[in-house]
Amino acid sequence: xxxxxxxxRNLARCLLLQGKLSEAKERAQETIEICHRINExxxxxxxxxxxxxxxxxxxxxxxxxxxxxxxxxxxPSSDFFVLGNIQRIRGLLFLQEADEELAVHHFxxxxxxxxxxxxxYHTALAHYLLGKTIAHEQPDRARNxxxxxxEIFRKLGVKLLAAEIESLLERLKLVHTPKKRxxxxxxxxxxxxxxxxxxxxxxxxxxxxxVLQQESRAQKIIVADVNEQKRFYPFITHGYVxxxxxxxVAKVEEAQQKDNLDVFAKTKNxxxxxxxxPNAAPALLIxxxxxxAVLNDDSSFQPLLRVVELGxxxxxxxxxxxxxxxxxxxxxxTSQSLIVPYxxxxx
Numbered sequence: 001x002x003x004x005x006x007x008x009r010n011l012a013r014c015l016l017l018q019g020k021l022s023e024a025k026e027r028a029q030e031t032i033e034i035c036h037r038i039n040e041x042x043x044x045x046x047x048x049x050x051x052x053x054x055x056x057x058x059x060x061x062x063x064x065x066x067x068x069x070x071x072x073x074x075x076p077s078s079d080f081f082v083l084g085n086i087q088r089i090r091g092l093l094f095l096q097e098a099d100e101e102l103a104v105h106h107f108x109x110x111x112x113x114x115x116x117x118x119x120x121y122h123t124a125l126a127h128y129l130l131g132k133t134i135a136h137e138q139p140d141r142a143r144n145x146x147x148x149x150x151e152i153f154r155k156l157g158v159k160l161l162a163a164e165i166e167s168l169l170e171r172l173k174l175v176h177t178p179k180k181r182x183x184x185x186x187x188x189x190x191x192x193x194x195x196x197x198x199x200x201x202x203x204x205x206x207x208x209x210x211v212l213q214q215e216s217r218a219q220k221i222i223v224a225d226v227n228e229q230k231r232f233y234p235f236i237t238h239g240y241v242x243x244x245x246x247x248x249v250a251k252v253e254e255a256q257q258k259d260n261l262d263v264f265a266k267t268k269n270x271x272x273x274x275x276x277x278p279n280a281a282p283a284l285l286i287x288x289x290x291x292x293a294v295l296n297d298d299s300s301f302q303p304l305l306r307v308v309e310l311g312x313x314x315x316x317x318x319x320x321x322x323x324x325x326x327x328x329x330x331x332x333x334t335s336q337s338l339i340v341p342y343x344x345x346x347x
Contacts (some may be wrong), residue, residue: 005034005043012050016057025054045071045082052089056096064093077199077318080117084110088122091129103133105189108214112197112207124152128165135168139175141214146172187299190215194307198314201225202235205283208308209236216301218292224249224284232284239288252286265290277309280316 012027028051035044052067068086076082091106111126131145146165153162190211197207205223212218220239224232232253234245252272255264265272271293273285285305287293295301 005031005040008034009043009047009050012047016050016053021054021057024050028054041074042076042079042082045074045076045079049082049085049089053092056089056093059096061093061096064089080113080199080203081119081122083199084113084117084119084122084126087113088126088129091133095133100133100137101186101189104130105193107133108210109193109196109207112210113199113203115210116200116203116206120152121156121158124149124156124158124161127152128161131165132168135172136175139172143169143172186215187295187297187303190295190304191307194304194311198311198318201280201312201315201319204308204311204315205236208285208304209238211304212287212301213238216287216292216295218287220288220292222249222284222286224252224286226281226283235283248286249284252284273305275305275309275312277312277316279320280312283312 008027008031012024012031015021015024015027028047031047032044032051035041035047048067048071052064052071055061055064055067068090071082071086087106087110091103091110094100094103094106107126107130111123111130114122114126127145127149131142131149134145135142146169150162150165150169153159153165193211194204194207197204205225209221209223212221218238221237222234222240222245223236225235227233232249234240234242234249237245240248248268248270251264251268252261255261261272268288269290270286270288271290273287273293275283275285293301
């Protein structure tokens, strides 16, 4: 049964890519019905993604959003494939509704999710969608996204998309647009990106680095997390080589212990922001140069850090809740395994 429903979902996806929308819809709905009968949520969600994209291509936008909302209602927080594709499809949906700002918001979220999951193909696809969407408003940033996408697609042998990207890059050579200032509405979307990136602590920190990389004047960024020995180490970096980031984090921690952090930060031309939450392990954000610790419109990004700290708490409490359920399940298995060992097998 597992093979058959997975095969049906794959068939639905193939039919969608071939543009056979009615057949794709039938196969996706069939997969969902089978999965619901045997309580198989993951494949049902993947089939629902196909169904949502069919509705999108049929210009049935309310049905598309309904499918995405139904997937989210199952709380697929550990399935980054599903989470990333929800954001990708929502971005496409807002493009159809001519809301490029929200489309970029969702494409950016999908990029971070797929990077965290190390899903190379979908990472490239997110880069491509971002680059194509912002090409006229932010050509320099668009080039970076398109170049990243092109490199990956060429390595994967996706020739059609690689050729399309190269054509876009050629056209971008003729576009020269001054950098657009970030509006307060955009800042609110940045906070929303962070608030929604709580599927894991790693995803939250990657989203923070992505936001600062795209929307602040920071040239180099380090998010330092704590290891089992309660020592800080570079967890996610941008602009630093490994030895450089490790040395800087070690010196920042030493300066903290000596109560000399302000002097050290001025000497190294960095700003250090402790990230603390009541129920979560601490972290550090290091920005260089110090003058880069502002958003592109010169506003403070401190409100973003408060959202990150709240997110750290959410992640910690979710992990604690999962651990509690896992212990309960293990206990139940231990006490009953001699009686009905088969009841705990996966379908």
